[in-house]
């Protein structure tokens with residue numbers, strides 16, 4: 001990824017506020033502004049309930065009532081050069097935008113695969129919806145390629161989802177999220193439900209795929225050491241606000257906000273004697 005590419009923004013959020021219209025109202029995201037650059041990994045961290053998921057869903061306009069975006073602007077800077085006002089898209093435009101430009105993998109994504117339908121049909125479905133001109137032969141080729149890319153034996157295309165392990169199903173979901181070569185992937189605890197070894201393997205695959213395809217990533221996890229390791233920039237949320245943002249290294253070595261320092265100190269592996277700054281290709285690869 002060249003430096004120039006990194007300086008080109010892919011999405012900008014300005015003064016975004018999101019509330020849950022319940023009694024009393026929950027101000028889950030307050031006046032958040034952020035810019036994500038092409039190919040960049042932005043890690044979002046902060047304690048449970050600080051608004052990470054709400055913000056991530058807001059970026060992809062996946063919020064459902066009682067959630068309501070009460071203010072702000074989200075602009076997607078398409079690689080064609082067109083700026084897209086995400087909040088102004090109608091339902092049909094939104095369906096085309098999702099998966100195509102921005103895709104999302106969340107913790108329970110693997111459970112959204114239909115257990116009694118073959119993987120082939122579920123992958124084909126993405127192409128049928130978004131690339132109606134694509135013939136079956138090409139769909140088969142692309143689907144097999146995608147499975148290979150995420151480390152699933154392409155012959156598994158003939159399996160039913162219920163025949164696959166959780167890790168494999170989550171990989172299939174990542175394959176689906178990659179299918180249309182989106183410019184941004186939002187990953188909300190994509191590996192949390194899996195065991196640690198499988199988590200590591202999948203994260204490594206995501207990093208490798210990012211190198212190949214150059215998509216940007218918003219990555220959410222409670223695993224702060226891992227987040228620091230994989231992210232270019234880290235944004236720290238507290239009570240719906242971004243209170244600090246910096247490169248992973250800045251956050252790790254020179255956190256300015258008291259809350260960030262507390263968050264870091266809650267991970268002994270980051271502060272203990274054996275802790276060290278672990279980010280680096282050799283660690284990820």
Ligand SMILES: Nc1ncnc2c1ncn2[C@@H]1O[C@H](COP(=O)(O)OP(=O)(O)OP(=O)(O)O)[C@@H](O)[C@H]1O
Nearest residue numbers: 020022026028047048049050051052053054055066
């Ligand atoms: N459907 C809902 N109705 C009312 N309040 C909600 C709803 N969903 C989330 N909230 C509240 O909004 C705030 C932000 O929640 P959100 O899930 O975005 O936080 P989070 O940082 O992603 O948490 P976690 O790390 O636990 O996933 C919390 O106070 C939460 O209780």
